[in-house]
Amino acid sequence: MTPGPRELLKDAGLRITAPRIAVLDWLAEHPHATADQVADGVRARLGSVSTQAVYDVLHACARTGLLRRIEPAGHPARYETRTGDNHHHLVCRDCGRTEDVDCVHGAAPCLEPLDTAGFAVDEAEVLFWGLCPDCRPSGTCQWC
Amino acid sequence: MTPGPRELLKDAGLRITAPRIAVLDWLAEHPHATADQVADGVRARLGSVSTQAVYDVLHACARTGLLRRIEPAGHPARYETRTGDNHHHLVCRDCGRTEDVDCVHGAAPCLEPLDTAGFAVDEAEVLFWGLCPDCRPSGTCQWC
């Protein structure tokens, strides 16, 4: 049994509040949502929540590892509850739709650069760019 | 001998204008610069260039393959003249400093997702996140 939002928040040392529970609940059902979408979803459930509160919750949860933040270039940030494993993402260049892809190489960090130039590397992020099925057949397709 | 900006622009079917030459010249000397930095550099050379012109040049050149655009999450986009090969990047979480890394696996596309979920994938982007030598020794370091 996976732990509910209350346990997750408690274990992370965060206070249990209605906005936080609603954000985690909603994101569990709607992975890869933007902050805007999360705000809408949470408001539908709680009535009224400030934008700032949503951003605070998302940041607090991302910081403590309850949520993972994905920021595809040119698109607003997206959040997901699937953390801990080192999976990667497919992103549609057109609509920003994002899907999970399992790690190509097994365990994290999955890839190591040849020369780190003195950087302390802690994560290898892999994004696969393309067009999703919905955007692909349109006339704007530049790959066919 | 590598071709100069004029030849590159001509071959790409773009008009040869002072802002374009200046942008390409300046970027060749300062890889991984932001649009802001490019604008400053170009203005230092030409006197006065509109922000819009800089963005237009960067977009036109990125579209025709003269420049590559890198957009690390949470940092402004950066541009580089090294295109054609499938190299990747090291990005500092703190200051956004970006460095080249040669492809971990040889030839492009270098990686293939196991399941593309119907996406037409055309690029695998790899970003190595960490802290650069300048940001690393500071007290805010969370990895040591």
Add this chain to the structure above:
DNA sequence: ACGCTCTCTGGAGTTAGTCAAGAAAGCGAA
């Protein structure tokens, strides 16, 4: 040298998010 078309200028507008101050609410201790 002409004129079509692409490019640049200047200014307003947008998106996605941050900052700050005070009110409200969680939660450990009494």
Add this chain to the structure above:
DNA sequence: TTCGCTTTCTTGACTAACTCCAGAGAGCGT
């Protein structure tokens, strides 16, 4: 179960990094 400290939420102003638009200006093929 109440107190009071601290975190969290609300409201509203603010910012960075772009984008959009209309018109002026400048390449370049003929």
